Amino acid sequence: MDIKNALADRVTPLKASAIREIFKLLGKPGIISFAGGIPSPELFPTEIWANLLKEIVDTEGSKVFVYGVTEGYAPLAKIVDGINAENSVGKDFDRTIITTGAQQAIDLLIKSMVNEGEGVICEDPSFIGSLNAIRSYRANLFGVEMDEEGICTDKVEEILKKENIKIIYTIPTFQNPTGITQSIERRKKLLELAEKYDCYILEDNPYGDLRFRGEPVPTIKSMDTNGRVIYVGSFSKTLAPGVRVGWITGHEAIIDRVIVCKQVNDVHTPLINQMLVEQFITRYDYKAHIQKGCELYGHKCALMLECMDKYFPENVSYTRPEGGIFLWCTVPEGIDTQPIFKECIDAGVAFVPGSTCMVDIEAPSNCFRLNYSTMPDDKIEQGIKIIGDVLKKYVK
Amino acid sequence: MDIKNALADRVTPLKASAIREIFKLLGKPGIISFAGGIPSPELFPTEIWANLLKEIVDTEGSKVFVYGVTEGYAPLAKIVDGINAENSVGKDFDRTIITTGAQQAIDLLIKSMVNEGEGVICEDPSFIGSLNAIRSYRANLFGVEMDEEGICTDKVEEILKKENIKIIYTIPTFQNPTGITQSIERRKKLLELAEKYDCYILEDNPYGDLRFRGEPVPTIKSMDTNGRVIYVGSFSKTLAPGVRVGWITGHEAIIDRVIVCKQVNDVHTPLINQMLVEQFITRYDYKAHIQKGCELYGHKCALMLECMDKYFPENVSYTRPEGGIFLWCTVPEGIDTQPIFKECIDAGVAFVPGSTCMVDIEAPSNCFRLNYSTMPDDKIEQGIKIIGDVLKKYVK
Numbered sequence: 001m002d003i004k005n006a007l008a009d010r011v012t013p014l015k016a017s018a019i020r021e022i023f024k025l026l027g028k029p030g031i032i033s034f035a036g037g038i039p040s041p042e043l044f045p046t047e048i049w050a051n052l053l054k055e056i057v058d059t060e061g062s063k064v065f066v067y068g069v070t071e072g073y074a075p076l077a078k079i080v081d082g083i084n085a086e087n088s089v090g091k092d093f094d095r096t097i098i099t100t101g102a103q104q105a106i107d108l109l110i111k112s113m114v115n116e117g118e119g120v121i122c123e124d125p126s127f128i129g130s131l132n133a134i135r136s137y138r139a140n141l142f143g144v145e146m147d148e149e150g151i152c153t154d155k156v157e158e159i160l161k162k163e164n165i166k167i168i169y170t171i172p173t174f175q176n177p178t179g180i181t182q183s184i185e186r187r188k189k190l191l192e193l194a195e196k197y198d199c200y201i202l203e204d205n206p207y208g209d210l211r212f213r214g215e216p217v218p219t220i221k222s223m224d225t226n227g228r229v230i231y232v233g234s235f236s237k238t239l240a241p242g243v244r245v246g247w248i249t250g251h252e253a254i255i256d257r258v259i260v261c262k263q264v265n266d267v268h269t270p271l272i273n274q275m276l277v278e279q280f281i282t283r284y285d286y287k288a289h290i291q292k293g294c295e296l297y298g299h300k301c302a303l304m305l306e307c308m309d310k311y312f313p314e315n316v317s318y319t320r321p322e323g324g325i326f327l328w329c330t331v332p333e334g335i336d337t338q339p340i341f342k343e344c345i346d347a348g349v350a351f352v353p354g355s356t357c358m359v360d361i362e363a364p365s366n367c368f369r370l371n372y373s374t375m376p377d378d379k380i381e382q383g384i385k386i387i388g389d390v391l392k393k394y395v396k
Numbered sequence: 397m398d399i400k401n402a403l404a405d406r407v408t409p410l411k412a413s414a415i416r417e418i419f420k421l422l423g424k425p426g427i428i429s430f431a432g433g434i435p436s437p438e439l440f441p442t443e444i445w446a447n448l449l450k451e452i453v454d455t456e457g458s459k460v461f462v463y464g465v466t467e468g469y470a471p472l473a474k475i476v477d478g479i480n481a482e483n484s485v486g487k488d489f490d491r492t493i494i495t496t497g498a499q500q501a502i503d504l505l506i507k508s509m510v511n512e513g514e515g516v517i518c519e520d521p522s523f524i525g526s527l528n529a530i531r532s533y534r535a536n537l538f539g540v541e542m543d544e545e546g547i548c549t550d551k552v553e554e555i556l557k558k559e560n561i562k563i564i565y566t567i568p569t570f571q572n573p574t575g576i577t578q579s580i581e582r583r584k585k586l587l588e589l590a591e592k593y594d595c596y597i598l599e600d601n602p603y604g605d606l607r608f609r610g611e612p613v614p615t616i617k618s619m620d621t622n623g624r625v626i627y628v629g630s631f632s633k634t635l636a637p638g639v640r641v642g643w644i645t646g647h648e649a650i651i652d653r654v655i656v657c658k659q660v661n662d663v664h665t666p667l668i669n670q671m672l673v674e675q676f677i678t679r680y681d682y683k684a685h686i687q688k689g690c691e692l693y694g695h696k697c698a699l700m701l702e703c704m705d706k707y708f709p710e711n712v713s714y715t716r717p718e719g720g721i722f723l724w725c726t727v728p729e730g731i732d733t734q735p736i737f738k739e740c741i742d743a744g745v746a747f748v749p750g751s752t753c754m755v756d757i758e759a760p761s762n763c764f765r766l767n768y769s770t771m772p773d774d775k776i777e778q779g780i781k782i783i784g785d786v787l788k789k790y791v792k
Contacts, residue, residue: 001623003649006509006562007650007653008507008509008510008511010507011508011657014656016655020659023463038463041459044461046460046461047454049453049461050450050453051450053446053449053668054446054450057442057446058443058446061442062442063437064442065440065445065635065638066636066637067419067638100666103660103663104662111404111407115405116512129660129663132659198401226397227399240462241462242460242667242668243461244663244664251399251402253400253402253403254402254403257403260411260413261410263416263528264502264503265661266496266500266503267497267525267637268640270496270640270669272449272669273666273668
């Protein structure tokens, strides 16, 4: 028998996430990893969380371990309402559902909204987890380049004119992988385009609260008057990715279908995880916790950029983010960063080669992503110097 | 704008799980619920779990809250190997992935294996969460009736002859909702049919360890020599549904695709949940814990049947399960149990009307599901008497 016959057409062309594969390499002792995508574990208040977990179960008892409602733990949903309000997210027609991380949010939204063969426009590069989720429902991906103001809306409109587009997927603030923040003009333009061409904007905002310099830019969702924007938030970058708690706020007619898809997906997000987030934010100073993160990442980002200025060849360019946890490097055109990546891994430093973040993952890319949130200062300097040394062999 | 345009065709016809909707009614104080589908919360060792959660975080620190590998926490996978071995599950070509409950296992398997328009054969009635997952990928459901030996394999073959079937979905042991256990002959026959008609068997076995009388019947997976059977297990019924931990064991070529789908679904099952299960089973007597459950459910099932014999009208028939947590009642043909359900809810007793478990959820059903695992003995007697009184009005 040919076991390949067992597989559905939607999954046969999918490639495993290269980032998840790199993640497995990181067990190598002493490796300096700029490949991650997580907040600094040194900020995790693990002692507090350990005590909270025990207290929650001591107080709530068996209720923690029975089934919860699919929509999410009500006290946590209330906290999310408060966080949303600070970003002017949520209108009368909107409703919120708690998800098992923002990744599930994207998956359920694509499943609920996009037919096979319909189009999704995204930034190119973008977050591999979202791109793969979109691919897994056989939607057509249309990547659009960015400049320093974010996605090029002229190019977006060119595609909208020609193709059957259902969703514009964007990470407007401290984008993954580039660190770029979309200007307010571009945000307004995207919303205009969604209205004009009758499609929807999926605003993915896991990093928005992690601003360490510059002025806040309003969320696209804050300008939404018709239900055109579906907003996705997450505690993965402000608290910890391992709690696996995120949310969607969008038009109730859409959330109604997302709920049904979540019922058949994981029934509900585990209560202990939802309760941990709820109790931590209720009883401790969440804003101060985020502020500490912003200060740390601002410092680490500046340090990394300083080291890059010092150790990278002159004709390597890079973004200078105002927040988030990533920056994006570009070597001269025609140079593929995949062999550079392999040589760096051998030299003990990991990052994410650009091709893995592109809509066309087969094409060579002259870019790569660096994460600055997790490594200690001395490792940042040491790692950047090693990458710089390798780069000098490839970039003349 | 018409927000309905936002939705994908695959989700518009889906109905929310009636069981999840009933679940919300159960907040009514004093309600006697036979509608649930969980092990007895009185068996949850919550004090142990509270302490374990704290100890895990105290010992492992921030590692608990970073990303884990999609395949699952390795020490838990090892424990699952052991549980599988006791059911003769797992061949050389098989591989295991930990999932966020068995519900996610079913969802990911349908996504990975079944194209839109392909057929899935299932027992009729079956588990609503699985039926909805199958519907959500636009597969065609073909329900097959059961007798006391389980799914009628002659009828299965009739469908296989005519239709393009990819998967036979079965809960062979203590089936949800009927409590019926498939005979070994039927299991062998199903596997033969899968070979003959080149399709696959999805063996869903969350209740298998909860036998309280009779002789064990081998899993279908134990007879699998070619990778025809994909096996799904769960800790939801042996430990607690709220931990949201299950698993799939199947041919590595299938699991390889399931991993990619899980990457884009929830990245990985939260580590704290996986570690809690792993630590509990490693450090405490899991078998004794299950044995306690079996004794309790055996007692409660016998009590419920005794009460039914006493209070139900004579021409109501019901299954007499050898394990699991459900039994299935049938009133004479032509009587719909939906109005009986409504009257019982008003009288303070909940169960699951049969129509919600059927492939055709619109058709009236003369059946209903009772759960006996969660209510105290006096409530079982009281609740069954109330149902009996209502039944007497409808069943002459």
